[in-house]
Amino acid sequence: MEHFEITETELWEYISKTADDTTIQSVEQWMDSADFNEALFIKITALYNHTEEQNPSVELAKKRFRTSIQKKTVAWKELLKYAAILIVLLSGTYIYNTISSNKNQIVVQTTFGEQKKIDLPDGSRVWLNASSTLSYDVKSPRTLYLEGEGFFEVAKDTLRPFMVTTPDQITVKALGTSFNVKSYASSQITETKLRTGKVEVTSDTHFTESILLIPDEKVTYNKGTKEVVKSKMDSNESRIAWKEGLIQFENKTFREIAIDLKAQFGQHIYFKNIDIAATKFTGTFNKTTPIYEIFEILKISKDFTYKLNTATNEWMIE
Amino acid sequence: MNKKNTSNSVKEAKFSNLFDRHYKKLYNYAYKVLRDADFSEELVQETFIKLWENFENIKESERAIASFLIISLKNKIIDEYRKKQTRTKHTNIYALHINIETQIDKQWEIAQCIENIYATLEQKTVKIFKLSRDKGLTYKEISKLQGISIKTVELHISKALTAFKSGLKDYL
Numbered sequence: 096m097e098h099f100e101i102t103e104t105e106l107w108e109y110i111s112k113t114a115d116d117t118t119i120q121s122v123e124q125w126m127d128s129a130d131f132n133e134a135l136f137i138k139i140t141a142l143y144n145h146t147e148e149q150n151p152s153v154e155l156a157k158k159r160f161r162t163s164i165q166k167k168t169v170a171w172k173e174l175l176k177y178a179a180i181l182i183v184l185l186s187g188t189y190i191y192n193t194i195s196s197n198k199n200q201i202v203v204q205t206t207f208g209e210q211k212k213i214d215l216p217d218g219s220r221v222w223l224n225a226s227s228t229l230s231y232d233v234k235s236p237r238t239l240y241l242e243g244e245g246f247f248e249v250a251k252d253t254l255r256p257f258m259v260t261t262p263d264q265i266t267v268k269a270l271g272t273s274f275n276v277k278s279y280a281s282s283q284i285t286e287t288k289l290r291t292g293k294v295e296v297t298s299d300t301h302f303t304e305s306i307l308l309i310p311d312e313k314v315t316y317n318k319g320t321k322e323v324v325k326s327k328m329d330s331n332e333s334r335i336a337w338k339e340g341l342i343q344f345e346n347k348t349f350r351e352i353a354i355d356l357k358a359q360f361g362q363h364i365y366f367k368n369i370d371i372a373a374t375k376f377t378g379t380f381n382k383t384t385p386i387y388e389i390f391e392i393l394k395i396s397k398d399f400t401y402k403l404n405t406a407t408n409e410w411m412i413e
Numbered sequence: 414m415n416k417k418n419t420s421n422s423v424k425e426a427k428f429s430n431l432f433d434r435h436y437k438k439l440y441n442y443a444y445k446v447l448r449d450a451d452f453s454e455e456l457v458q459e460t461f462i463k464l465w466e467n468f469e470n471i472k473e474s475e476r477a478i479a480s481f482l483i484i485s486l487k488n489k490i491i492d493e494y495r496k497k498q499t500r501t502k503h504t505n506i507y508a509l510h511i512n513i514e515t516q517i518d519k520q521w522e523i524a525q526c527i528e529n530i531y532a533t534l535e536q537k538t539v540k541i542f543k544l545s546r547d548k549g550l551t552y553k554e555i556s557k558l559q560g561i562s563i564k565t566v567e568l569h570i571s572k573a574l575t576a577f578k579s580g581l582k583d584y585l
Binding site: 102103104107108111112113114115137138139141142143145146147148149150151153156157159160161163164212339340 | 425428429432433436437440441444445450453454457458461462465492496523527545546547549550551552553567570571574575577578581584585
């Protein structure tokens with residue numbers, strides 16, 4: 096019987112693709128023979144993979160870094176100009192606010208298309224969706240105020256309930272759970288979706304009885320009709336799509352969708368045609384999809400025209 | 414205003430140094446986990462920006478800075494991974510989280526290990542091994558380039574392989 100001997104250096108040549116034809120041939124013969132040492136082959140291959148090194152340009156990275164640092168400083172200087180005006184404008188509200196709030200107030204805000212993850216001092220976590228504001232007092236980090244949309248993963252603490260209040264006075268109370276609250280000021284609807292655990296939805300002003308939710312249930316409150324509806328979610332709906340970088344709507348009116356799109360893209364959408372505003376759509380888009388592409392796709396099921404007024408940065412739907 | 418500018422330029426010079434020392438390593442680490450050049454670049458950039466913003470609060474020791482960089486990058490990778498992977502189910506989020514963490518911790522350990530192995534090898538061996546591994550040169554090409562015999566090249570490669578095999582034995 097023929098014997099095949101292969102040295103590690105030959106094997107290395109073969110795996111690193113630097114071998115000449117003679118070496119390739121003898122390695123391959125060895126692999127087909129009884130002398131083939133598979134463990135060694137796997138080892139050297141793994142070694143080859145682990146020692147892989149990319150060689151990125153450090154200089155380019157530095158350059159990019161310098162530009163973004165400078166942009167940041169410039170942006171601040173620009174902002175300072177406006178800050179003075181803003182202070183004047185805000186002072187009215189400030190005086191009012193100081194009566195009820197204090198310096199310990201922490202406010203986290205996201206702008207159009209931005210998302211933030213916040214670790215609260217009690218160990219709970221919040222994912223804040225676009226165009227939203229979350230505020231709380233450092234002394235009571237389990238009592239939060241939310242305007243916009245947030246997903247909450249609550250750290251268990253049976254002694255202190257975790258509460259989220261929205262601008263329309265809906266309060267969601269939880270003990271060790273994860274849930275999503277959506278309450279954009281411009282939207283007619285405040286919605287609470289429960290993922291795990293148990294929450295209680297209450298409102299001092301709108302409904303007398305508290306509503307208990309079990310996983311995969313949601314409760315919606317309609318600010319216009321003052322209607323409160325509790326319902327079961329289907330699997331599609333119970334995904335908190337925005338947390339995964341998706342814009343998703345399930346059988347929602349165009350008017351409702353427009354609110355989500357505004358939060359993402361910062362552009363207001365006007366409807367000249369009430370009919371289209373009330374049309375319901377279902378769809379999932381990547382957050383990075385341009386708004387006009389979303390329109391193009393919605394158009395397939397119901398025809399409409401859209402136009403951007405560049406002066407006001409508003410879309411007109413007809 | 415002027416004072417602020419000078420201190421900023423000192424800070425920039427310091428950062429230029431930090432880029433030279435840490436950028437490649439962090440980039441390679443991110444790349445091994447993410448397997449995506451653009452993503453890796455982006456996350457390492459963000460990591461340095463975070464350091465820039467928090468620079469005044471961190472002790473200016475090599476160690477404190479290095480660990481700040483690596484921890485920030487690791488968290489960014491986890492977040493990024495999570496965004497990509499949670500498409501399936503939210504209930505799995507914790508299991509996933511733990512998985513990713515162990516996986517990227519392992520990548521980091523391997524990277525450290527490789528660095529240590531390189532440090533124990535002779536400079537000449539490292540150079541020859543890298544010519545083979547990174548530049549993909551044949552033994553013949555290396556021997557010409559270095560003015561040594563092919564046998565000597567093979568000897569260096571063999572030394573490096575032996576060192577890696579024993580040093581990385583837990584990961585091979």
